[in-house]
Amino acid sequence: MSLDMSQFHQTFFDESFEGLDAMESGLLGLDPSAESVDPEVVNAIFRAAHSIKGGAGTFGFAEIGGFTHLLETLLEEMRSLKRRWSSEIVDVLLKGVDATRAMLEAATRNEPIPSPSDLEQRLQDILAHGTEAEAMPERQSSQPESDAADKGMTTWDIQFVPEPDVAQQGNDPLRILRALASLGNVTTHVDSVALKPLTEHDAETCPLGWDVQIETAASEADIRDIFAWVEDACSLQMTRRSTPSAPVAIAPAAADPASAASSPKEQGDKPASGPAPAAAAGPKPKKDSVSTSSIRVSVDKIDMLINLVGELVITQAMLQQRGAALDPVEHESVLTGLSQLDRNIRHLQEAVMSTRMLPVDFVFSRFPRLVRDTASGLGKQVKLITEGEGAELDKGVIEKIVDPLNHIVRNAIDHGVEMPADRKAAGKDATATVRLSAWHQGGNIVIEVADDGKGLDREKILAKARKNGVDIAEGAPDSEVFNLIFLPGLSTAEKVTGLSGRGVGMDVVKRNIQSLGGAVDVSSELGKGTRVTIRLPLTLAILDGMTVRVGDDIMVLPLASVVESMQVQPADLRSVGGERSLLKVREEFVPVIRMDEFFGYRGSTEADRNEASLVVVVEDDHEKVALVINELVGQQQVVVKNLETHYKPVPGIAGATILGDGRVSLIVDVGGLQRAARQRSRPIAA
Amino acid sequence: MATILAVDDSKSMRQMVSFTLQSAGHTIVEAEDGQDALEKAQGGSFDLVLADVNMPRMDGLSLVRKLRELPSYKFIPILMLTTEAGTDKKGEGRNAGATGWIVKPFNPDQLLSTIQRVLA
């Protein structure tokens, strides 16, 4: 049959990537200098390489198979203790994992597969030295050299005497003879001299032997192949007759093999009934410690579920609205039903959202490798501690936080951590510690990267900021000064190393985090260390919102950004340079934005300015702004919908939602609003 | 057509083997390691067992030894699926009680014809 292997490719890729991850974490956890290494760990690493090699060969990825074969060979030596571990070996194996990953990734994209020839050479060099192990096992079963010129028919005399217990390995001489018969013309003579009377015969044994004459065009190798499985459990003699076409003498007692080899195989146990328990169509990947059962579901399906639940929420909100207008006494059962529905839907929503939640470990797991490589590349010694890997957040958020976190960690090692000698001189441990932690706080997840390096130099930052034209007071608090590192162009690193200095600055990191609805902060103590704290919403899809009326429209303010709301008198507003006003809130002066004006819904009139206004003070990234609105409507959870799908991003707007009455309501992006307002009030640049 | 137990910790291999053998009309039950296979074998009855060698929890050779201790599996053909074709590995397999082996990578035709050989 011609089987289309590509249908198995995706599964092969998935399990191979998983296997590579397992290899990597196993290798990273190995201490090559230790007395002994846990054999189970080594076995697991070996098996992963072995599986990838096997699959690659089977599914048509010869280059991947060839390369992983080298890894597997080395690992086989390690697991059979033929070779000692060393950091060089760990290193080359880790590089091998990387190379294999790259090859697999190319394969998933149908691109040409890169050949890691340098690494191959290095592996081969290692394998060639150091132990008495065979360099490379034979790929094919050792076959005797088949006669090249075996054209035409050859006659062989074969004497085949299997060991009596041949059947006890499931081998059936009858089958073997039949297979032999399929190769050409056979005449068989059974030697039953050892056969006892049937009443004494042990049915599980085979005391027979055969003389077979075969006239065949097959090669010697092909013939021997028939006996391959039993060659060590029988005596086999093959003699070639030199005259190929001599007529075959009919052996007198050419007993029918069928009767002689009365199938010592037990027949009795084959029941007619159907077989085993349900086929593992969805096999359960059992983890070693906890027996978790899981199935793979595509992200699209989950997103669709989330959408549908979002629709439910909207419909329910609509019903709720209708319900509010009903007489509570007359319609008590309906109202009770509605509030029950509300609870049910909330639970459903939480449950569905949680399907997209993954432990932060998905991000953290890559860091041991990153830290190791970065540190060693710089000649520094760094120990990584992770905490709270079990904290969960939305898959979408996880995917987007990887790059910023990468950068922050690299930065910490590159610019924060000192060289081992400097650390010793400062009375610190030569090995620095970088701590990655995650925990939940309110509706957010907090991720922190803390190092015990040299900390941020306040004076240097101030100097650099001033040089860049940033206006900052001399006595500004540390928190403000340190947060200057998020401004573009403010890298105070003495030298820009290849790692973190290449155009991807902390400003981009901050933007990325903000675009997720999150915030980032830095605190530090000179000489002691630095801590970068990232706050992220647990999910991007729903939001607790405060609904307000702006002009004729309802808009939604993220509740997390709302500080307070108040009535203000015109007198409380101080005007600054014409358009802008400031509002005094306790001790602060907060800029004011008239929402209806800002969004172009209607111009504010004189009358407005002379009346009391309703203001909601919101905060983003430590900056407050006072939004003048027309009415406070309420508070509700909203499902965030994307504006960009069919339109485009709008500055100051985070997305849209659908209210209970079916209307679209825009969700305000407080940070974006502030930025846009600043843009507008700046003089127009050419 | 036979009932076959296919044991391999690699899901893609199991899929390929199942697909191939099912297309030839056999019934396949999959197991992902030796322990799983042993349980399934005890709970059911098979005409043939295909087992990978390197697996977690219980490897292929141990599986074969344990299967051979079960009366109903004493004479059933058990084939090892192995990438290791060296003679010492084969010897190990036979000593454990394996009927024979199929060397990976194999193509579906090889699999089918070998199965046929053993089930005839």
Added chain:
Amino acid sequence: MSQTTHPEASSTSTKTPSGAHHENDDREYLTFRLGEEEYGVDILKVQEIRSYDTVTKLPDAPEYIKGVINLRGTIVPIVDMRLRFRMAAANYDEFTVMIMISVEDRIVGLVVDGVSDVITLDDEHIRPPPEISAGSLDTRFITGLGAIDDHLLILVDIDQLVGREGLALTDHAGTSQSTH
């Protein structure tokens, strides 16, 4: 003008038949009215027709983009065709409808004075667009001119009109906020 409770209930949703592109290069067009003039748009691009619905305004948008609506859970922008063609704005009445167009992988709604029939025109009966703008029309947006009875039918190049360029969607290179 807004009577929406549940969007589905209120719209006169007319699903159009999947366009038949006949052998001899006939194409089917949905005709609609703007003021005195008749326009036609390729039926294959029309997803549905709805009665005019409450539109939520978008800040900072060109005048002809009236805002967005909720189309069964998706947020879809609405273009006022009169304003797009720089004609005088209309008063929306009971005949005003929105034609939901599917262009590229985007859905856009067009507000028009009213829809007429679906007609078939073969390429022979279509004249190329005029060299210079005729009146209020920008020839960029016209694929050709046809005739119904005695009326001139202006065939709209819908891709031009409401594609990325047409809606000025590419001029904003701000932070992408995928709040999916």
